[in-house]
Amino acid sequence: MRSHRLAIVGAGPSCTYVLDRLAATAKAAAGPVQLDIHVFDRAGQFGAGQTHSPDQPVTSVLNRIAGQVAFAADESVVGAGPLLPREERPTLHEWCRTRFEETGDPVFDLAAEDSPKRYVHGLALADRFRQYVAMLREVPGVRVHLHHDEVTDLEESPDGGLGVLCGGERVVAADHVLLLTGHSSNTPARHSRQAEWARFAESHPAAFVPSVYPLDRAFAPGQAGPGGTVGCAGMGLTGIDVILHLTEGRGGVFAREPDGTLAYRESGREPDSIVMFSESGLFTFTRPFNAKERDTGKLEHRGVFLTTDAVRRLRRSVGRPVPIGGREQRQLDFRDHVLPVMVLEMALVHYTTLLGGDIGRHLAAAARPTYEAFLADGGRGAPSDESVRRLLAPLEAEVDRAAGTVDAVLSGTLRLADAEEPERGWDAEAVLRRVLEVTFGPEQAGALAARLDDPARLAAAVAAAESPWRHPKSVADRRFSWERLIRPIDRGSFTTPDEYRAAMLDFLDLDHRWAVQGNLANPAKATADGVWRDLRYVIASAVDFAGLHAASHRDFLDVFMRHLNRLVNGSALEVMEKVRALVRHGIVDVSAGPEARVSPDERSGRFVVRGGVTGAVLPVDVLVDARVHPFDAANDIRPLYPNLLGRGLVRTWRNPGADAPDFAPGGLDLTEDFHPVRADGEVDRRITVLGWPSEGVMFFQYGALRPNHNHHIMRDVLCWLRQFWGDEPGAPGHGGPPATTGEHRPAPVPAPPE
Structure with a gap:
């Protein structure tokens, strides 16, 4: 050999x-x-x-x-x-x-x-x-x-x-x-967003940290300490690392209060404030309890609509042919061709999680004809929001019917016996029990289900019950919304820095509760985890090797990669609980809100973070770029x-x-x-x-x-x-399957259906 x-x-x-x-x-x-x-x-x-x-x-x-x-x-x-x-x-x-x-x-x-x-x-x-x-x-x-x-x-x-x-x-x-x-x-001098910051810091008192890793050497001795303010551009995993390094890493301690909340005790070696800001104004969402771990083969989501076959069919029907490397690639537009199918898949996972597998299969069947037509015509050139409405319409019409039935029973205006319609394709009692369990948890749901034959007692008990995860009690108030999933803080709920801080704390509490409920029982977490994580290989089949046209590829990386990271690549429950405690304590300042920008201020020699929506004006002494650099x-x-x-x-x-x-x-x-x-x-x-x-x-x-x-x-x-x-006889590994070619990352081998 x-x-x-x-x-x-x-x-x-x-x-x-x-x-x-x-x-x-x-x-x-x-x-x-x-x-x-x-x-x-x-x-x-x-x-x-x-x-x-x-x-x-x-x-x-x-x-x-x-x-x-x-x-x-x-x-x-x-x-x-x-x-x-x-x-x-x-x-x-x-x-x-x-x-x-x-x-x-x-x-x-x-x-x-x-x-x-x-x-x-x-x-x-x-x-x-x-x-x-x-x-x-x-x-x-x-x-x-x-x-x-x-x-x-x-x-x-x-x-x-x-x-x-x-x-x-x-x-x-x-x-x-x-x-x-x-x-x-x-290199900061050649980096579009960093060059100006680096030049300013060279000739002014403000400091600029272009990359925080290795974290233990990111800050010079005496930098980012008491009496100073740190501004952190980026609220993802790197930004969270910076927060904990400058607080807990400086000797601060987290302690559990009698009411169960987590509190922060300062060491005196932290900076006075850590200003967190980004375009979205949001941290990455809390990674949910992974209930799929007990049997990933059966419990990880397999695409119903979002599949590699769907991507191939869209390429055939509406892909724009472009010669690349001696071959023809039929390119898609992610926003117009792939996103509508993803949103349909997300809606299906959301409603299946909320209403149960029986109705999920019914909804999938209802949506199938319009979905097949979309794969054949790619939306007929319509913008993505119009295609989304087209694909969701049959599914949402069935959910309207289910919501009317379930909410009427839960409010006591319809008897369960009168709600049963065998020709409908789903069992009303099974759907009711699932909604109760998702809303209140197994123990409360069992007690409430015992009253299903008594409308008045059921309605009173539902009205008195509290959801540990702060869920609304009606299906009508829990409709799927892609916009609400990626922008969970309503833009109309705040105008000032203090109002945004309050809205952020409220969302961090809600997101923590949803993460505790897990990625199989919480509709929002199941939707994000099931589509954006479990079906990531399908997204890759749409994107890899110029699968998208140039402008759409840029749009995908600039916009949708951020959505992906925020939805499913967040930190653990215990980490985000610490972040919430630091925001409550006041050392972490999130008041800049969405559309925040940072600029040098010649007069003060500092950087200034300005909130595009909240109007916050926040001077900082040390600016950290906490966004991972693209290769x-x-x-x-x-x-x-x-x-x-x-x-x-x-x-x-x-x-x-x-x-x-x-x-x-x-x-x-x-x-x-x-x-x-x-x-x-x-x-x-x-x-x-x-x-x-x-x-x-x-x-x-x-x-x-x-x-x-x-x-x-x-x-x-x-x-x-x-x-x-190599292929020479006797070589290690000789005789095994050939090297992967063609499809770079094929779909995982599916488990047989249950």
């Missing part, structure tokens, strides 16, 4: 997953293995990488529950090849339980549904990395070299391979280079990608505008099997790029590996692995 020389650049989570597959396949090889592996990591954080470092502040919490994080392939991964022994591939939850038994440290005392500290995930990644390296070194002919160095460039080798350069010096020659570089940031190869703050561009080994990807400007999101031009297209248009199969640099040509290429999920992260690794080992 020929010798393989592999260089892996970046030793974060993806590298850990790669080493699992290399270890398992090398150990199971039919013959001898000759393999040199060189792993490079700039931070020396092998296994975790800097983003997931075990040394990061203890205040940061993973936005994934412990039971949903894996480190190795399992039986669910189609075509995974040989697997490591079960004890060598624990989930994060299992790893934590073992560590708790060994150490007694309560930080490891987690249930599968708990969200661990982010540094704990880093500890587990580093441990699994060490184990996989040890396994590889036990295989005769395999050598693993770890380099605490930054790879700055690649160059051609005389033997046809690639030289790996660190600081301009060649360190090793490789046959293949696997780039797993993960998140980075962009931008040309402007990356690290030297590797600008150098590769300069050599022509890679090029950035462009979505060609047929009748509008091209759209270049910043990521690399890659094939469907993740090889870069060089400046001369040739594909370089010596290099594979996974993860963040592929954002743009592909959608949502990051995230932690999930167990029991046939996860796309591991499928991408396998796509690389099969090509790396």
Whole structure:
């Protein structure tokens, strides 16, 4: 067998997953293995990488529950090849339980549904990395070299391979280079929104922090402390990390009050105020209790209307043909063609959650003819809001009927016996019981259902009952609304900073309650989780490889990616409860509200945040950009990608505008099997790029590996692995399924219907 020389650049989570597959396949090889592996990591954080470092502040919490994080392939991964022994591939939850038994440290005392500290995930990644390296070194002919160095460039080798350069010096020659570089940031001077802020801070007292990671080194000594105000542009996960780092991380303490609320006790080392602002004026929504974890195969939502087949049919009927890379792509408009189908799917999940599966199937059947017509005509050129109304009309007409019946029974004006109409297609009593359970919870619902045969007693009991989740008691007041889902604070409910603060606190309370109810019982959380998370692979099939025309692709990333992150990529319950306590306390200021803007103020030498709707005027001493930088190869703050561009080994990807400007999101031009297209248009199969640099040509290429999920992260690794080992007889993994081609991320294998 020929010798393989592999260089892996970046030793974060993806590298850990790669080493699992290399270890398992090398150990199971039919013959001898000759393999040199060189792993490079700039931070020396092998296994975790800097983003997931075990040394990061203890205040940061993973936005994934412990039971949903894996480190190795399992039986669910189609075509995974040989697997490591079960004890060598624990989930994060299992790893934590073992560590708790060994150490007694309560930080490891987690249930599968708990969200661990982010540094704990880093500890587990580093441990699994060490184990996989040890396994590889036990295989005769395999050598693993770890380099605490930054790879700055690649160059051609005389033997046809690639030289790996660190600081301009060649360190090793490789046959293949696997780039797993993960998140980075962009040079402020070349960053459109940061350049002005950076220039102002250079010549004025105000300070500017262009990127907060690593968080423990984001602020200079004495910066962002007592007597100062920090302004945080961005209210997502990064902004929340900043909040907790500057409060709890400075010695502040959260304590439970007698009334059950969480309160904050200052340490005196915090800034006076942390002004949080963004275009929406909203934090990412609270991640709900994941009730699907008990059986993800059965409980995760499978699309009824939003399917990869629907995307294909829309491409055939209304896709605009554009030549791309020697082939024709039929491009869609996300807002006009895909969003209406997504909204229909969301409405179905909302009403199925609220009214039950029986009526859900009835609603799906009612909506089917109009849906089929839409797939055939793509909306006939109508704007998206008109297409949404068209698709929802048959479904909403049936809900009108159901709402009238249910609300009449609950109000005592209709007897249950008179509500039963067998020809209707759904059972009134079953729907009533479901509404009661969703509204009041199983215990109260059981007591109320006992009164179903007595209209007066039922109406009185419903009127006296309280929903733990603050749900309205009538179906009429709980109709699905896409606008209300993404803009839950009514613009008409506030005009001043204080009014917005009150509205925000009210929503944070409501959102917390809904998250406690979970992603199967709460209509809003079930809708967001079931469509925007469970069906993310369908969204990818619409977006990937210029699936949208250039202007729509830009619109998708600017608008709908923000909706996705806010709806389903939020923080854990305990984290958002702390955020709410800090807003109540007053140290976190949300009064800027929506449409907030920040600008330099020459007179004061500070930045000023102005609320576009609330009219708030909030001077800040330190401005933090807490929005994750998009990958931008040309402007990356690290030297590797600008150098590769300069050599022509890679090029950035462009979505060609047929009748509008091209759209270049910043990521690399890659094939469907993740090889870069060089400046001369040739594909370089010596290099594979996974993860963040592929954002743009592909959608949502990051995230932690999930167990029991046939996860796309591991499928991408396998796509690389099969090509790396090659087809020679006796090669590790030889004889397995072919590398993924064509459809980049196919739908998960569905479970059989119940």
